[in-house]
Amino acid sequence: MTVFPVRSDAWRQRVTNTALMLWYGAAVLFLFAPIVAGIGYSFNLGVVNKQTATLTGWTLQWYPAAWYDLSLRRAVEASLEVALWSALIAVAIGSALGYAIVRHPHPLVRRGLTGLTYMLLIVPESVVGVSVLLFYAVTHIPFDTATLIAGITPMAIAVVALIVRARVLTLDRRVEEAAADLGSTRIKTLWFIILPQMAPAIATAGLMAYTFSFDNLVVSAFLTTPQINTFPVYLYGSLQYGPAPTVYAAASIVFLFTLLMLGGAALLYRLRRRRNAAMAVL
Amino acid sequence: MVVLSSISRGVEPAAGRSGRRPMPHPMDHVLAAVPVFWLAIFFLAPLGFTVVFSFGHATFGGVEPGFTFDNYRMALSGFYGATFARTLVFALSASGLCLVAAFPVAYFIARHTQRRRNLAIGLILIPYFSSFLIRVMSLQMLMSRGGVAEAVLNALRWHQGPLDVLDTQTAVFIGMVYAYLPIAIVPLYVVLDRIPGPLLEASRDLGASRWRTFLFVTLPLSRPGIATAALLTAVPMLGEMVIPKLLGGSRGVLMGQAIAAQYLQAQNYPLGSAMAVLVLVLVAILVTVLARLTKGFAEVGR
Numbered sequence: 001m002t003v004f005p006v007r008s009d010a011w012r013q014r015v016t017n018t019a020l021m022l023w024y025g026a027a028v029l030f031l032f033a034p035i036v037a038g039i040g041y042s043f044n045l046g047v048v049n050k051q052t053a054t055l056t057g058w059t060l061q062w063y064p065a066a067w068y069d070l071s072l073r074r075a076v077e078a079s080l081e082v083a084l085w086s087a088l089i090a091v092a093i094g095s096a097l098g099y100a101i102v103r104h105p106h107p108l109v110r111r112g113l114t115g116l117t118y119m120l121l122i123v124p125e126s127v128v129g130v131s132v133l134l135f136y137a138v139t140h141i142p143f144d145t146a147t148l149i150a151g152i153t154p155m156a157i158a159v160v161a162l163i164v165r166a167r168v169l170t171l172d173r174r175v176e177e178a179a180a181d182l183g184s185t186r187i188k189t190l191w192f193i194i195l196p197q198m199a200p201a202i203a204t205a206g207l208m209a210y211t212f213s214f215d216n217l218v219v220s221a222f223l224t225t226p227q228i229n230t231f232p233v234y235l236y237g238s239l240q241y242g243p244a245p246t247v248y249a250a251a252s253i254v255f256l257f258t259l260l261m262l263g264g265a266a267l268l269y270r271l272r273r274r275r276n277a278a279m280a281v282l
Numbered sequence: 283m284v285v286l287s288s289i290s291r292g293v294e295p296a297a298g299r300s301g302r303r304p305m306p307h308p309m310d311h312v313l314a315a316v317p318v319f320w321l322a323i324f325f326l327a328p329l330g331f332t333v334v335f336s337f338g339h340a341t342f343g344g345v346e347p348g349f350t351f352d353n354y355r356m357a358l359s360g361f362y363g364a365t366f367a368r369t370l371v372f373a374l375s376a377s378g379l380c381l382v383a384a385f386p387v388a389y390f391i392a393r394h395t396q397r398r399r400n401l402a403i404g405l406i407l408i409p410y411f412s413s414f415l416i417r418v419m420s421l422q423m424l425m426s427r428g429g430v431a432e433a434v435l436n437a438l439r440w441h442q443g444p445l446d447v448l449d450t451q452t453a454v455f456i457g458m459v460y461a462y463l464p465i466a467i468v469p470l471y472v473v474l475d476r477i478p479g480p481l482l483e484a485s486r487d488l489g490a491s492r493w494r495t496f497l498f499v500t501l502p503l504s505r506p507g508i509a510t511a512a513l514l515t516a517v518p519m520l521g522e523m524v525i526p527k528l529l530g531g532s533r534g535v536l537m538g539q540a541i542a543a544q545y546l547q548a549q550n551y552p553l554g555s556a557m558a559v560l561v562l563v564l565v566a567i568l569v570t571v572l573a574r575l576t577k578g579f580a581e582v583g584r
Contacts, residue, residue: 013492020390024402027387031409031463034420037430041423053429089320097317104314105306113314116321122513122565123329124521126538127558130545131328134555138331154325157317186307215413217524218538222545232415239419239528251416258411 035255042248051245062249069246075234076250078145082230083214085149086156090209093153094160095202099194101161102168117165120158125218128154133222148223148230152216156209163208167201200269207265211258329562336555345551353556362540362553366560369520369537372451376458377516380466383459384511388470403471410464415524421457422448422528449531457525462515469514473507474500509572517565537561 045057066072101113132151141147171194179189217232224233231254235247336353339346356362387406395402409417424431425448432445447453477500485495523538530536537557544554 009492016492017394020386020394023386024390027383027463027467028405030460031406034417034424034460035409035412037424038416038420041420051423053423053426055430093317093320096313100310100314100317104310109314113317116318120321120325122517122569124518124538124561124565126521126523126541127332127561128325128328130541130554130558131332132324133545134331134335134551135328137551150324154321157321161317186309190309211411215415217415218521222542232413235415235419236524247419248416251413251419255412255416258413259408262408262411 038248039252039255042245042252044245044248046245051248062245063253066246066249066253069250071229072234072246072250075229075231076254078228079214079231082145082149082152082220083210085145086152086213087206087210089149089153090156090160090213091202091206094157094205094209095164095198097157097161098164098205099168099198101165117158117161120154121162125155129219129222132219136223143223143225143228145228148220148228151223152213152219155216155219156213159212160202160205160209163205164198164201167198171197200272204265204269207261211262214254214258332555332558335552336559338552338555340550340552353552354560356553357556357560362557365535365537365540366557370564372454372458372536373516373519373522376455376519377462377466377512379455380459380462380515381470381508381511384463384466384470387463388467388474388507391467391471392474403468406464406467414461418457418461418525418528421460425453425456425529448529451530454526454530454536457529458519458522461525462519465514466511469510470504470507473504473510477503506576509575513569513572516568520561520564 040055041051042062043058043060044051044055045059046052047056097113097117101110101117104110104113129151136143136147136151176189176193179193180186184193215232216230217236220230220233221236224230229237231250235251238244238247334347335345337349337351338353339348339350340353358366391399391402391406423429425445427444427446427448429445431447432441435441435445436443447456481503482495482499485499486492490498521538521541522536523542526536527539541554541557541561544550544557548554
């Protein structure tokens with residue numbers, strides 16, 4: 001060992017590297033297993049219109065069945081609508097919050113806003129859910145789509161605010177100072193100088209807010225009624241009667257759709273960056 | 283990822299490049315006031331109601347305003363107290379296991395991937411973006427009797443006969459670690475990635491072994507990431523209600539479900555509120571402890 005210290009060290013490092021790589025592979029396998037299984041079960045025949053853990057045969061019938069299942073379709077449509085509004089509100093309010101966290105002139109206000117944003121993230125969702133339920137019950141506000149949307153916006157706002165904040169931190173203030181020196185008002189600077197620079201971050205944030213709002217289960221579970229039922233809440237409720245085979249087909253489609261959307265966004269982002277890099281070179 | 287990394291960064295925004303404070307403009311106040319207004323109504327006010335209700339008297343399906351600690355006494359004793367304690371132990375141990383599982387993954391991504399780093403981190407994040415409920419449902423299918431996990435374990439001869447893991451605490455544990463693993467990996471990766479390579483080389487040059495370098499340089503420097511990862515996993519676990527319900531059955535009741543049941547079934551709002559406030563207190567304690575851990579680390583490898 002002491003004779004060949006270098007060789008033994010290299011050997012040991014190779015073992016460590018291999019072990020780390022295997023561990024990483026195992027983690028990815030573990031994380032993907034249920035997703036692959038879910039897609040697999042969407043093709044599983046099941047027994048008498050119930051999905052079963054045992055694979056009983058292959059079929060494609062659940063895809064058209066999911067498409068023609070009216071309550072399932074209504075739930076997906078409700079989710080699309082709720083997530084869209086939630087993302088829009090979150091983009092408007094979260095961007096303002098993300099900007100104010102960094103740029104508000106008073107440090108005390110900045111610190112307060114930062115605290116509020118982190119609070120949004122760390123209060124457990126079940127606590128938020130029961131609190132909002134209680135709030136609506138006490139104020140006698142009847143449940144409808146608007147109350148559901150309002151209830152799930154705080155988390156979406158936090159996501160947008162943190163992404164936008166990260167971008168605002170990297171903005172070059174000299175550009176704004178130059179604009180001011182050239183006679184631009186603050187509002188004009190915000191609209192023509194700052195907003196365009198933040199646009200990619202805002203778009204990314206909006207996409208994430210949309211994904212998270214679409215997937216929101218815990219808060220939504222407290223705020224839905226038989227009339228307004230979102231996709232995750234519908235799935236959660238249907239589990240009481242054993243998973244209907246159509247849900248895996250619907251879930252697979254939703255997953256594919258999310259993946260395409262995120263992939264498209266990533267691609268756009270990359271193209272943009274490449275173009276910017278090319279412009280910087282010129 | 284941006285969200286998570288910005289948390290573990292915790293950069294204080296600079297007051298201005300030129301050092302002078304910009305003149306306040308009405309617009310600044312509008313931009314701060316709109317979010318505060320919205321969140322005050324739809325976030326702070328509901329939490330306030332919960333706190334107020336937790337001191338009220340329960341009537342049949344309603345609440346009488348008052349000031350009593352009865353609800354807290356009830357929430358901390360008997361079945362509810364046991365649930366509370368179990369939830370705490372559960373969240374801390376599952377979060378710990380999550381971190382232990384996540385650290386080598388984050389280390390691998392930060393140190394051993396160069397060109398394919400985005401792919402490596404993407405593979406961790408893609409599952410996180412797919413529906414949480416579907417993943418837990420599929421996990422349930424995988425772990426149930428006659429499921430795929432049983433078949434695989436039997437084929438590998440690690441297990442004989444039917445697998446009875448579903449509806450046990452173990453299943454809830456597996457589900458928790460599964461669901462929160464990506465959120466633990468990202469902050470750890472961010473902090474490990476920012477440790478300067480020359481620092482580690484210096485440690486090696488000064489004669490420290492690889493293991494000692496890890497133990498005395500890498501690990502202490504990744505403390506902020508560890509604290510953030512612990513926070514982001516342990517806190518949601520305290521309120522988790524879907525995983526215990528789907529994977530733990532009746533034997534895995536945790537605080538989140540117990541609170542929900544007070545609102546949706548028992549209609550005992552004050553008791554449910556007191557339990558919710560207790561969870562919030564636990565969260566606050568966790569945050570304070572973890573903030574202490576990262577104190578003085580804001581400037582590490584920025």
